[in-house]
Every structure is written in structure tokens, then in C-alpha cells.
Amino acid sequence: MDPINWSPLRFEPILKRLIWGGRRLGTVLRKPIGDAADYAESWELSDHREDVSVVADGPLKGTSLRTLVREHADALFGSGKAHPRQFPLLVKFLDANQVLSVQVHPDDALGRRLVDDNGKTEAWVILHAEPGSLIYAGLNEGVTRDQFARAFETGEFEPLLHAFEAKVGQCILIPAGTVHAIGAGVLLAEIQQMSDATFRVHDWHRVGPDGKPRTLHPAQALEATDFQAGPVRPLESAAQPIAGGTRETLASSDYFRMERLTLGAPTQIGSHDRFTIVLGMEGDSVVRKGPDGRPETLKAGETLLLPAALGVCDVEPRGTATILTCVVP
Numbered sequence: 001m002d003p004i005n006w007s008p009l010r011f012e013p014i015l016k017r018l019i020w021g022g023r024r025l026g027t028v029l030r031k032p033i034g035d036a037a038d039y040a041e042s043w044e045l046s047d048h049r050e051d052v053s054v055v056a057d058g059p060l061k062g063t064s065l066r067t068l069v070r071e072h073a074d075a076l077f078g079s080g081k082a083h084p085r086q087f088p089l090l091v092k093f094l095d096a097n098q099v100l101s102v103q104v105h106p107d108d109a110l111g112r113r114l115v116d117d118n119g120k121t122e123a124w125v126i127l128h129a130e131p132g133s134l135i136y137a138g139l140n141e142g143v144t145r146d147q148f149a150r151a152f153e154t155g156e157f158e159p160l161l162h163a164f165e166a167k168v169g170q171c172i173l174i175p176a177g178t179v180h181a182i183g184a185g186v187l188l189a190e191i192q193q194m195s196d197a198t199f200r201v202h203d204w205h206r207v208g209p210d211g212k213p214r215t216l217h218p219a220q221a222l223e224a225t226d227f228q229a230g231p232v233r234p235l236e237s238a239a240q241p242i243a244g245g246t247r248e249t250l251a252s253s254d255y256f257r258m259e260r261l262t263l264g265a266p267t268q269i270g271s272h273d274r275f276t277i278v279l280g281m282e283g284d285s286v287v288r289k290g291p292d293g294r295p296e297t298l299k300a301g302e303t304l305l306l307p308a309a310l311g312v313c314d315v316e317p318r319g320t321a322t323i324l325t326c327v328v329p
Contacts, residue, residue: 006289019040020040052064069084077275089193091279094187106223121176136161143160143227147160148160163183173251176224178226237250245317260281278306280323284319
């Protein structure tokens with residue numbers, strides 16, 4: 001029997017500086033960034049190679065997510081079933097101060113064959129968007145493999161890309177094989193498979209910090225791209241009443257199911273048979289296991305992991321709050 005008295009787990013963010021990053025991870029989401037102007041990503045939950053999340057506080061402070069997976073699998077994932085050897089989902093916040101490169105991610109089979117990594121299906125929820133900011137998601141109808149291949153020679157990719165204006169609250173599901181880019185001025189939350197398998201298609205003719213163009217991956221991108229998928233549009237969702245507010249199912253895939261809860265009164269989340277990831281979108285909440293459980297605050301831009309051992313937890317908004325929850329199917 002696991003001797004740990006489990007409570008909601010908060011992890012230290014892993015901050016990434018990249019050429020397209022900005023300052024919003026600090027100014028909007030209150031991450032502990034430094035003075036630089038290129039903070040691009042905050043990895044909230046990660047079990048990927050050297051980037052492994054560590055519990056930030058409480059009795060398990062300093063324990064890595066990898067250790068929890070290996071030594072407390074029943075408590076984390078639920079007992080009575082096979083457990084993965086790696087935490088399956090990677091959670092991030094991204095600040096696109098500049099447009100990201102056009103990219104495509106492989107599926108599981110191709111990821112393992114080409115880069116010894118998992119495939120990468122991901123979903124985004126937009127937290128902030130400057131007027132006119134764009135999301136590039138999928139290829140326009142009818143774009144062929146030959147047209148795509150020629151664009152590597154001409155550099156004229158933008159006419160091939162399906163684009164729409166980014167709006168706060170939109171959710172976009174990007175299955176593996178979907179060509180995509182996040183436009184300048186967008187701050188978003190991302191949930192994805194535990195993978196960093198990325199093939200760069202186009203980088204808008206800019207250069208990296210060394211003054212040279214960043215590497216493109218034409219052969220891998222051509223192999224990974226799904227030319228039958230066509231344009232990707234924001235997902236449509238309908239709010240359903242629950243105790244304390246409403247729930248919307250935002251994104252469902254073989255790898256995760258994401259919901260948005262808009263709360264004005266207490267409700268319950270979590271399950272004994274799987275972990276639940278909780279992200280703060282707007283307002284403040286308190287999450288705890290029952291009235292005597294250790295309370296954890298959840299503010300906008302914060303993430304908690306509820307192990308299966310916790311079961312059902314109470315969420316109490318302070319005023320009104322919006323949260324995302326994510327589980328594996």
C-alpha cells in the first residue's frame with residue numbers, strides 16, 4: 001500500500017528561451033522569467049529526456065515526475081491496469097512574440113523510426129491574441145505533395161497554408177501530420193503527447209542567433225505530412241450545465257480529452273481510475289481533496305496534477321474562474 005498522503009501536485013516550470021519568444025510568460029502568466037526578451041515556453045509537466053518536471057512544494061518537494069511514474073504508478077495512473085513507462089502528456093504555455101516556424105510532427109510509428117521519439121498530436125487553447133494575429137493550421141484544399149515539395153525550392157509556403165485570425169478561447173486540435181504555425185502575438189496553453197519530434201518546413205526567411213538560416217527538414221516533413229487532411233479550423237463546443245457552472249468538451253483524441261469548466265460556485269473534478277491535469281485560465285480557485293485536504297491555489301497560468309489516488313477533488317472558485325481539465329482516454 002502506498003504510504004503517501006497524496007494531495008494536488010504542483011511542479012517547477014521549465015522555462016525555454018527561443019528566438020520567437022517574448023515577455024508574456026512573466027507579465028501575463030507570472031512565470032519567474034529573467035530580464036531577457038525571448039522567453040518562449042514554460043513546460044509545466046514534462047517527462048522528456050533531460051527535461052523532467054520536479055514537484056515544487058509539499059511533502060513530495062524535489063521528487064521528479066519520472067520518479068512518480070516509476071515508483072508510484074498505481075497512485076498516479078490508477079491501480080488494476082497496465083501503466084506507461086513514461087508520463088504520456090506534455091503541458092506547456094507558449095508566448096509567440098514572433099511567428100513560429102512552419103512545422104509538422106510525425107505520428108508514433110514515424111517518430112520512433114526517424115527521431116527515436118513519440119509522435120506528436122497536440123491541442124492549443126488561446127489565452128491572448130493581438131489584433132490580426134494568425135493561426136496557420138493545415139494545408140488549403142487541394143494542395144498536393146508536389147506543390148509542397150516545390151515550395152522548399154521557392155520558399156513560397158504561405159499561399160499553401162490555411163490561416164485564420166486567432167481569438168481568445170479558441171481551441172485548435174493539431175493531429176500528427178498537420179502542417180502548422182502559431183502567429184506573432186499569440187499566448188496559448190498546449191497539451192500534447194510527450195514528444196519533441198518536430199520537422200521544420202519554413203522559417204519565414206529569418207536567421208538564427210548565429211546569423212545563419214535555421215535548419216529545415218524537407219525529406220522528413222514530406223514523409224510526415226498528411227496531404228489528405230486539408231484545413232484545420234477551431235473546434236466548436238457547447239457549454240453544458242454542471243454543479244457550480246458549465247463544462248465544454250474542447251478536444252478529444254486517442255491521447256487526451258480536454259474540457260473547459262467555467263465556474264461561479266464549487267464543483268468536483270478528478271477520478272480514481274486516472275490522473276487529471278488542471279490548468280488555470282482565468283480567475284483563482286482552490287483545489288483540495290475534501291474539506292480536510294491540503295488546499296492548493298490555482299491561478300491563471302498555473303498547473304496542477306491530480307494523481308488517481310486522490311480520486312474526486314473539490315474546486316472552489318474565488319468569485320468566478322475558468323479552468324481546463326485534461327485526462328487520457
